[in-house]
Amino acid sequence: MSNVHELGFIKDRIEQLKKDGVYRKLPVLEGPDEAEIILNGKKVINLSSNNYLGFANHPRLKEGAKKMIDKYGVGAGAVRTIVGNMDIHEELEELLAKFKREEAAFLYQSGFNCNAGTIQAITEKGDLIISDELNHASIIDGVRLTKSDKAIYKHADMDSLEAILKEKRGDYKNCLIITDGVFSMDGDIAPLPDIVNLAEKYECMTYVDDAHGSGVLGESGRGTVDHFDLHGRVDFSIGTLSKAIGVIGGYVAGSKTMYEWLNHRARPVLFSTSLMPAAAGAIMESIKMLMESTEYTDRLWDNAKYFKEKLGALGFNTGHSQTPITPVIIGDEAKTMEFSRTLLENGVFVSGIVFPTVPKGTGRVRCMVTAGHTKEQLDRAVEVFKKTGEQMNLL
Numbered sequence: 254m255s256n257v258h259e260l261g262f263i264k265d266r267i268e269q270l271k272k273d274g275v276y277r278k279l280p281v282l283e284g285p286d287e288a289e290i291i292l293n294g295k296k297v298i299n300l301s302s303n304n305y306l307g308f309a310n311h312p313r314l315k316e317g318a319k320k321m322i323d324k325y326g327v328g329a330g331a332v333r334t335i336v337g338n339m340d341i342h343e344e345l346e347e348l349l350a351k352f353k354r355e356e357a358a359f360l361y362q363s364g365f366n367c368n369a370g371t372i373q374a375i376t377e378k379g380d381l382i383i384s385d386e387l388n389h390a391s392i393i394d395g396v397r398l399t400k401s402d403k404a405i406y407k408h409a410d411m412d413s414l415e416a417i418l419k420e421k422r423g424d425y426k427n428c429l430i431i432t433d434g435v436f437s438m439d440g441d442i443a444p445l446p447d448i449v450n451l452a453e454k455y456e457c458m459t460y461v462d463d464a465h466g467s468g469v470l471g472e473s474g475r476g477t478v479d480h481f482d483l484h485g486r487v488d489f490s491i492g493t494l495s496k497a498i499g500v501i502g503g504y505v506a507g508s509k510t511m512y513e514w515l516n517h518r519a520r521p522v523l524f525s526t527s528l529m530p531a532a533a534g535a536i537m538e539s540i541k542m543l544m545e546s547t548e549y550t551d552r553l554w555d556n557a558k559y560f561k562e563k564l565g566a567l568g569f570n571t572g573h574s575q576t577p578i579t580p581v582i583i584g585d586e587a588k589t590m591e592f593s594r595t596l597l598e599n600g601v602f603v604s605g606i607v608f609p610t611v612p613k614g615t616g617r618v619r620c621m622v623t624a625g626h627t628k629e630q631l632d633r634a635v636e637v638f639k640k641t642g643e644q645m646n647l648l
Contacts, residue, residue, distance in 0.1 A: 264493060274587030275607055285310035288625040292602055298613050300620040301574040305469055305577060306549040307625030308499025313542060314535040314553070319326060321534030327490070329527040337527040343345045345533045348396060349504050352540050353492070356409050357512035359519070362528055364464050364493035364503035366521035368395035371489060371505050372460070374518035381425040383417055383457075385409065385432045385443070392431055392462055401429075408436075410446045421563045428457040434466035434477030438611050438619065440574030442470070443637040453486070460489040468497020473543045474550050476580050478506075484492045500535045552624040553577055556631060560622045563635045572617075579620040580606075583647065589616030622639045 270276040283291040286309050290299045308314055321341060331337035342360055349358035361367045372395035376382060380401040384392060387408045395405055402647050404421060407413035414430070422428055432443040445461065452459045463476040471479030474497055478487045489511065494502035505515060515522070543549065557577035565571055572581045583589040593605030596618065603618040611617065614645040622631070642648040 254273045280374050280602070280604075282305055288408055288623060288627070290602070294511065297597065297600050297602045298626075298630050298637070300601060300622065300634060302621055302623065303465075303496035304499060305497035305553055305623050306474070306499065307622070307623055308497070308539050308542075308549075309335065311499065311539075311542075313538045314499055317534040317538035319534075320529035321530040325530035328529055329571055329578070330525060331526060333522055333527045334348040337537040339527070340532075341530055341533045342527060342539075345537055346504070348537055348540050350506060352544060353490065354479065355490065355506040355508075357509045358504045359512050359515045359522075360504045360528060361503040361505070361519070361521060362525060363501065363521075364462075364491065364495060365391040365394075366495075366506075366525075367491045367503040368392050368462060369398065370395075370487060370521040371491070371520040372396055372429075373460070373516060373520070374515055375511075376427065376429055377487070379425060380429065382429045382431060384430075387436050387438070388431060388433050389437060389462060389464065392433070396431070409441065409444055411444060411451065411458065414448070415451055418451060418457070422455045422457070429460055429487040431460040431462070431487075433577050434461045435470065435577065435578070436462035437465050438606065438617070439572050439580060440465075440576040440578030441572075442466075442477065442480075442575045445477055445483060445487070449483055449486050458488040459486070459489050460491070462491045464491070464493045464496060465576065465578060467492035467494075468543065469553065473547045475543075492533075494539075495534050498536055498539045500532050500539065502536065503545055521596065542602065547623050553622070556626050556628075557622045559628060559630045560620070560626075560635070562622070563631070564638060567635070567642065568644065569638065569641055578642065579622060580617040581620060582615060582617040584614055585614055586613070586616045588645075589618065590643065592647070593618050595641045595644060596637060599637045599641050601634050620642055 280292050286304050320349045327338040346360050368391040376399045378400040382396050382401050383404045388407050404417045435442055449459055466477040468474035470477050475489050478490050488507055490506040492504050494500050561579055570584055572580045583592050589607050592603045596603055602621055606619050607616040
């Protein structure tokens with residue numbers, strides 16, 4: 254028998270990962286994703302979760318999910334265009350649109366699906382897509398699925414963006430400018446007002462992936478568009494429902510025209526079963542809680558400021574973050590992974606992030622501070638960073 258099934262070429266690549274010091278096994282979480290967790294059988298402080306507001310295990314969300322299971326069952330049973338479009342999905346879309354202060358919101362099964370489905374639905378051959386060089390992998394994949402031409406501008410560099418527009422805009426029918434709202438590896442915010450001004454000057458559409466802005470920026474977490482008061486001037490505003498909102502899913506907020514078209518052309522929605530009812534019920538509770546009060550976002554920002562100041566005072570390089578995302582940049586890939594492993598041994602879980610997720614030589618551990626952390630937990634975490642940094646001669 255042929256040895257083709259041994260996948261020798263993949264085995265070689267796995268061996269190379271081991272030699273490079275970046276091979277890893279998945280950590281195993283036992284219990285809910287909270288500020289302190291049981292990971293691989295050990296109790297540790299969790300600084301790796303996107304559960305910004307502490308909603309993933311909130312009693313109100315759990316109750317909302319249970320009610321929907323009792324009423325609708327566990328699965329939608331079909332794609333939305335056949336018989337999987339439940340009244341709860343439409344109710345959730347209306348609530349999201351109201352929350353986002355937009356005309357409409359179109360629901361997807363994940364944030365990744367939003368980018369995989371929307372970009373190809375709104376562009377075609379003869380169009381141009383211009384994308385920030387540090388945009389998320391799901392945007393890159395979404396852009397790859399289109400027949401449009403592509404151009405990349407230097408990160409958050411408006412001179413670079415305008416140079417491309419000057420040179421190329423006249424050669425294309427439609428033009429779409431895409432940016433993350435908050436960049437997930439550095440925690441910096443896109444210069445959205447400047448991007449929108451250029452888009453309007455050159456008659457382009459604007460597309461913002463607000464995965465890390467949803468539930469974090471703007472009034473009570475309404476996102477980057479709200480943060481900069483750009484309502485009605487950003488054509489496609491993407492939000493996740495899996496990070497700060499605490500559940501699963503994604504949506505695109507914008508015009509009714511956008512909604513109607515995606516309803517006919519968004520492939521992940523046309524060809525994949527719709528969001529489970531329990532998720533829809535939990536998300537609705539999450540959004541209602543944000544509409545009732547700013548206490549959760551206020552606590553998130555207070556904790557983030559507190560932690561950043563303490564970490565910075567130790568002498569760690571925390572980059573240019575403007576959000577609760579706090580990178581601690583180590584540089585070398587293998588040393589970054591060793592730092593992450595040693596932190597875990599000392600009682601803090603912060604995952605190491607290295608190439609190809611970030612450029613070579615910029616390895617970092619990315620600290621995700623949440624509203625769920627107490628000051629006492631953050632103090633303990635800072636102590637562990639100090640101890641580990643000294644242990645490894647990084648301070």
